Amino acid sequence: MKRMWNVAALGAVVIIGLGTFAVDMRDTKAEWELAVTSNPEIWEEQTINLYYNTEEGDKERFDLTTDGSRVTTNLSYIEQALAYEDEVDSSVRGFYRQLSGLTFVQSIRTPDGYIGVGQNGNKEIIVFRLNGEDVTKHVFGKDVNGSAEIMDSPWAGLFVHDGNIHVIYRNGYGGNAETKIAKFDEDAKQITMESLELGDEAISTVRGTSWAFRPYMATIAADNRFIPVDMTEQTTVTEGGESYVSEQDKVGVYAYDVDTKQVIELTPDADMWNSTVYDDRLIALQEDGTELVVDLKTGKKSTRQVIDGSVGTTSYVGDQLYHARPTKDGAVIDVYQDGKAISSAVVKATNEEAKALVSNTEYYVD
Amino acid sequence: MNLLKLLGWEVERMTKPYLILITLLVVTQFTWLGVFLWSETNMYEEIRRTGTPDYVLTFGNYIGGVPFILSIGVAVAAMLLYSFWIWYRDFQGRGTFMMRLLLMPQQRMLVFGAKLATMMLMVLGLLSVQWIALKLQYIAFTGWFDSQMIPVSGTFEQAIRFDGALSVMYPASFVNFLIHQVLIVLVILYIFAFVLMERSLWQRTLWAPILAMLILGTLILVPVLTFYFLENRLFMDELMLLILLGLIGWMTAAIWIARRYLTKKLSV
Numbered sequence: 335m336k337r338m339w340n341v342a343a344l345g346a347v348v349i350i351g352l353g354t355f356a357v358d359m360r361d362t363k364a365e366w367e368l369a370v371t372s373n374p375e376i377w378e379e380q381t382i383n384l385y386y387n388t389e390e391g392d393k394e395r396f397d398l399t400t401d402g403s404r405v406t407t408n409l410s411y412i413e414q415a416l417a418y419e420d421e422v423d424s425s426v427r428g429f430y431r432q433l434s435g436l437t438f439v440q441s442i443r444t445p446d447g448y449i450g451v452g453q454n455g456n457k458e459i460i461v462f463r464l465n466g467e468d469v470t471k472h473v474f475g476k477d478v479n480g481s482a483e484i485m486d487s488p489w490a491g492l493f494v495h496d497g498n499i500h501v502i503y504r505n506g507y508g509g510n511a512e513t514k515i516a517k518f519d520e521d522a523k524q525i526t527m528e529s530l531e532l533g534d535e536a537i538s539t540v541r542g543t544s545w546a547f548r549p550y551m552a553t554i555a556a557d558n559r560f561i562p563v564d565m566t567e568q569t570t571v572t573e574g575g576e577s578y579v580s581e582q583d584k585v586g587v588y589a590y591d592v593d594t595k596q597v598i599e600l601t602p603d604a605d606m607w608n609s610t611v612y613d614d615r616l617i618a619l620q621e622d623g624t625e626l627v628v629d630l631k632t633g634k635k636s637t638r639q640v641i642d643g644s645v646g647t648t649s650y651v652g653d654q655l656y657h658a659r660p661t662k663d664g665a666v667i668d669v670y671q672d673g674k675a676i677s678s679a680v681v682k683a684t685n686e687e688a689k690a691l692v693s694n695t696e697y698y699v700d
Numbered sequence: 701m702n703l704l705k706l707l708g709w710e711v712e713r714m715t716k717p718y719l720i721l722i723t724l725l726v727v728t729q730f731t732w733l734g735v736f737l738w739s740e741t742n743m744y745e746e747i748r749r750t751g752t753p754d755y756v757l758t759f760g761n762y763i764g765g766v767p768f769i770l771s772i773g774v775a776v777a778a779m780l781l782y783s784f785w786i787w788y789r790d791f792q793g794r795g796t797f798m799m800r801l802l803l804m805p806q807q808r809m810l811v812f813g814a815k816l817a818t819m820m821l822m823v824l825g826l827l828s829v830q831w832i833a834l835k836l837q838y839i840a841f842t843g844w845f846d847s848q849m850i851p852v853s854g855t856f857e858q859a860i861r862f863d864g865a866l867s868v869m870y871p872a873s874f875v876n877f878l879i880h881q882v883l884i885v886l887v888i889l890y891i892f893a894f895v896l897m898e899r900s901l902w903q904r905t906l907w908a909p910i911l912a913m914l915i916l917g918t919l920i921l922v923p924v925l926t927f928y929f930l931e932n933r934l935f936m937d938e939l940m941l942l943i944l945l946g947l948i949g950w951m952t953a954a955i956w957i958a959r960r961y962l963t964k965k966l967s968v
Contacts, residue, residue, distance in 0.1 A: 337708030340715055344825050351828020354835065358857075359874050391858050410875035415940035422935060435932045 359408075362394055364688035366403035366664065366681060373677035374400070376669055380651070382681060383698045386691045394691060398681060429464035432471060436460065440501075441544050442492050443551040445613075451492055451501055451518070456485045459525075461499055461518055472520040480525040484516050490563070491540025494556040495592050502537050502563070502590070509568065509579045513537050530590075532597060537590065538583070539564040542611040550700070552652050555614040558630035560589035562616045563597065587618055589630070600628050600635065610650035619648055619655060625673060638673035649698045658697035663689065665697045706814035711821065713789075714782070718822060721778050722829055725771050732767035733837050737844045744850050756851045759841055759859035763834075763866060772865055775826055782822070783891040786815050791899060808962050812892065819888050824881070827869060834860075886947065889954035890916055896958050900965035919953055 366384060370377050377400050384396040384403070395406040409417065422430065429448050433439045439452035448464040459474040459481050474481045483505060490502040490513075499518045504511045513536045517526045530537070541562040542554045565584040570577055587600040587609070600616070606626075609618040616628040623641030628634070640655065646665075647658045655670040664681040681697060683689045740757060747755075762768065790798040801811055838856045845852045860866045871877050894912050901908035923946050934942065 337712045338704070340711045341704075341708050341821070344711060344821050348821065348824045348828050351831045352824065355828075355831045355870060355877070356874050359870075359872060359877070391854055408872035410873040411879060411940060412875060413873075415937040418935065419937040422937075427935065430935070431933065434935075 361405055361408065362687060363685065364394065364396070364403075364405075364691055365684045366396060366398050366688055367684045368398050368400050368679055368681055370400060370677070370679040373669075376654070376677040377679055380699055382667065383700060384681070384695055385698070386695045388694050425467055426464065428467060428469050429462060432460075432462050432469055438489075439545075440489055440492055441551070442494070442542055443553050444494055444556045445553055446556065448551075449492065449494060449499055451489075451499060453485050456482075459484060459518075461520055472518075472523070474518065474523065474525060478523060478525055480516060480527045483527070484525070487514075490537045491543030493540055493554075493558070493561045493590075495558070495561075497556070502540055504536060509570070511536060511568075528595070530595065530597070534568045535584065535597070536566050536568070536581075537563045537597065538566045540590075541609070541616070552610060552612045552650075554611055555630070558614055559592050560598075560600075560616075560628065560630045560633050561592065562587065562589050562600075562611050562628075562630070564588065565597065587616065587626070587628075589616070589628070589633075591633075598633075600633075601626055607645055608648045608650060608655075610653065612650075612653040615653065617650065617653060617655075619645070619650075621645060625655070640670050640673050641668075647696050647698060649700060651699055656699035658699075660692075662692070664692060664695075667697060667699065703810050703813055703817075706810060707817050707821075710786070710814050710818040714786070714818065714822065717782075718825070721775060722826070725775050725826070726829070726833055728767055728771040729833060729837065732765060732771075733762060733840060735767075736762050736765060737841070741844075741848055741850065744848075756853045757845060758852065758854040759838055759856060760854065760862055762837070762841060763859060763863050769865065772830075772869075775830075779819070779823055779826070780887075780891070783819055783888050784895060786819065787892065787895040787899070802966065808966075809959055812958060812962055816885070816888060816892065820881070820885060823884055831870065834866075882947065882951075886951055886954065889951060889958065890920070893954045893958040893961075896961040896966060900961040916957075919957075920950070923950065 368377065368382065380399070382398040384394075384398055386392070386394040386396075393407060397404045397406050406417070426448065429450065433441065433450045433452055435454070436452035437455050439450055441448055441450035443449075446463075446465060448462075450462040450464075452460050452462070454460060457476065459478075461472045461474070463470045476482055476485075484501065484503055487503040487505050490504065493500050493502075499520075501516045501518070503514055503516065505514050506512055513530045513532050515528050515530065517528075519526070541564065542552060544551050565586075565588045566581050567584050568579050568581045571580045586602045587606065588597055589600055590597050601618070607619045607621050609616065611617075611630075614630045616626075616630060618626045618628075619640070620626060620637075623639065623643070623645050624637050625640045627636050627638065641657055645657070646660065649656045653671060654676075656667055657670065658665045658667045658681075661680075664683050667679050667681060668675055669677040669679075683692050740761075790801060802808060835856070838859075842852055857872075860870055861872065868880065871880060894916055897912035897915065898908045901911060905911065927942065927946065930942065931939065
């Protein structure tokens, strides 16, 4: 009997300790509701991400759809796997499976499907195209002229022009770095490289290029003349008799002109709030609620008033702008397309746990 | 003698060393907490006298200290060693004790089950004591620095999340905690399988420990190498399924080996 007391005592310690732990680690019970007030079709496939953050570092994340809310923080391995299965559509798995074995990869989405360019170590460059569920692959080994240089260089991103995939990259380092464009001719298995005359400036990013698995990327037209890019500028700084090159991001919106092979400034304004590249348009939301729209085929610019009053948190999905305005119980999210309001929905905290989070919660749609 | 009686008997045998380990763990940590509070307060006062102190303490600073990490390391090492000793102890003194155990009129796997349950009770007991100790240490930590008007940032949960060892011991999801316990069971099962294999072969060959290590090592390494080969080719959800199947396979293999050697090959 005495022996059983030892087991009972140890069992009691386990129950008290792990019981305390289980209570401390319990999931949040906060629940949210999405009530669509107009044009419900817009919201059928849409998910709102709710981010709760405090200065003390408390964090909670929720996904909200018309079916209800789901906590996405502190998920178990099983819940993570199930969520991932939902997220990565089976139609793009074959394509991403090809990319995932590579050490470095970038991809874009065009009306003809997804396109990816990756590196297998420093051995080869591989170009993938996904059409429907068919994946085609072209390999450019070290023997192909220019491939070694591209594999040694950091890439800014991809674009498609005249049916050919182009990679913008930086050759060299520091003050001697040079921005170049490589055109991949898949049929002839050739790479043509060309230097851009940018002086102390460089292209750092091609907008719309993804570095990660993103099954719902915005579609970009394959024959745009203007390719939206982000720029950096190098300056030489001298401190204590020693000089070094410093590189900073340039404010404004820029585009590489495929015809003139120059980078042009679309707008010098620094007050851009959010932007997207969709099909043949660059849409940039300004701080005052107007949208700058650039036709990427012609370069023609126009502006339109979209949001009246102050701009809250915004996100673009394709060419649709989602604008969240906080309210006492949650937020109102208005959807705009082509400058016009096309739908509205209300996010509401439905229980006390959620209401306690409202003041420190932000709302994004992706 | 049923499983519960065997369990009671095993627990009784480990009570003293286990209590010594828990005392060592708790005393080391609270002593370190005292030293930490004293030294940080002195340092802060020093800085306050010379200017405005611009650094903020977190609970992570305390649990990142060497004495704390060492105390956890000693407890983990003790559990690993005891997983061997819980069997080897019975083979001491010409193995008469083990012989008595094996001759008892019950299934030999009950002895195996009792030893496994004892090990898991000890591991869960340590995790429980450590959790309660951590909560008390956090109360003492914040209470002391608040009383000294020394700023403290971050929450208890954050400190646990950002600590390498504690985030594995106490993951944010309780389901993950249970999964980690399954992994601990797996480690213990392999240690048991090693001991039973080695004890079954020791009269036949001097190479028994090496042989046991080679067989079990191969059993562990082949799936691990397969996993590394497939890792870049599968998606996360597919990898999870693969890991789950691998764990079930590993566990089945370890139990099968242990059972086979315990019931058919073990020699005393």
